[in-house]
Amino acid sequence: MKAELQKLIELQITDTNIRRLKNKIETxxxxxxxxxxxxxxxxxxxxxxxxxxxxxxxxxxxxxxxxxxxxxxxxxxxxxxxxxxxxxxxxxxxxxxxxxxxxxxxxxxxxxxxxxxxxxxxxxxxxxxxxxxxxxxxxxxxxxxxxxxxxxNRSEFDRDSAGRDTVFQTLPAQLAAVYNRLGQRSRDGIAVAEVVNGSCSACFMSLRPQMQVEVRKGEQIITCESCTRILYIATKPEQNEAAA
Ligand SMILES: [Zn+2]
Known part of the structure; x- marks a missing residue:
């Protein structure tokens, strides 16, 4: 699951950037x-x-x-x-x-x-x-x-669009469908939300401590109890160092 979650996180970052670029191009x-x-x-x-x-x-x-x-x-x-x-x-x-x-x-x-x-x-x-x-x-x-x-902006948009399609195609069908459904549902296009200071950064609902532990583990897909977005906690560089 960790690799798939990582893929979802990256996909979300790319898609958010694509949305930003699209808006710039359109305006x-x-x-x-x-x-x-x-x-x-x-x-x-x-x-x-x-x-x-x-x-x-x-x-x-x-x-x-x-x-x-x-x-x-x-x-x-x-x-x-x-x-x-x-x-x-x-x-x-x-x-x-x-x-x-x-x-x-x-x-x-x-x-x-x-x-x-x-x-x-x-x-x-x-x-x-x-x-x-x-x-x-x-x-x-x-x-x-x-x-x-x-x-x-245009060339970055083209490059990111092509890149995200390549990554998206490697996702399991069910996960891809969930990602699409969540992303299309919300106005900000956010399907995967980072947990910041113990709260979902998309809907600001605070997570129970046990849930935070599960999200941090990243072994399974955990969704927000309030907005149902897929949650993740970004690992800080110093934590990686400590783990190493
Ligand atoms: Zn939420």
Whole structure:
């Protein structure tokens, strides 16, 4: 019985690993999309700041254009003032000059505000320069690492699946049927449960001392009185040494 129990334990370890790999393979597409989305979130927040800077620069350029235009009008108004033929023309030119000067001053104040805002945005971009410059290469690296791991998961899955079938076929038919029935019945796929600290690790029911002794011996298949899974107690390396 010891050899068969050992085979069941190994089978369970392999099957649990196969389940873990299957889950990873099945969720791979979503997990890959999550990685891409996370990078896209960063990239879009960077693009947002860059767009803000571009908008501010365009607004500043527009203000500079307005100032230049108004200065041209101002020159013309100055000429009108110099060539004023009468009091009325003189006053009109004076009023125009006054209005244009106020307008230019207002635009210049706005230019200063834009420049301050641009400076702040530039500072933020500078703080994130490392992130901005490395985001593409980091995304490539993360996705390539993910793909490498997935390929490894797939080949381990194939190898373990083939290996477990080979071991499974060597089990006595009745034991194989019990193993299958127990494994398929539970959601975690556990047919063979380790006894940890005197309790079944699948259902946490504690074992009577005599039963623990029997399980430890491993001479016959002992099943949990609560969940009916096949029980085993892992032999610790130091116990093996002591036995030797
Ligand atoms: Zn149990």
């Amino acid at each position: 791979a597409e979503q997990r890959r999309a999550d990685i891409e989305q996370e990078f896209e979130r960063h990239a879009s927040s960077i693009r947002e700041i860059q767009a803000k800077r571009d908008k501010l620069n365009a607004e500043r350029a527009e203000l500079e254009k307005q100032i230049a235009e108004n200065k041209t009008y101002l020159e013309r108004a100055d000429r009108n003032l110099k060539h004023a033929q009468n009091q009325k023309e003189y006053e009109t030119a004076m009023r125009e000059i006054d209005a244009l000067q106020k307008q230019v001053a207002a635009f210049e104040t706005q230019v200063v505000e834009k420049m301050t805002a641009i400076e702040e945005v530039e500072k933020e971009l500078e703080t994130r320069a490392e992130e901005i410059n490395s985001i593409d290469s980091k995304r490539e690296a993360a996705l390539s690492e993910f793909d490498t791991e997935l390929a490894a």
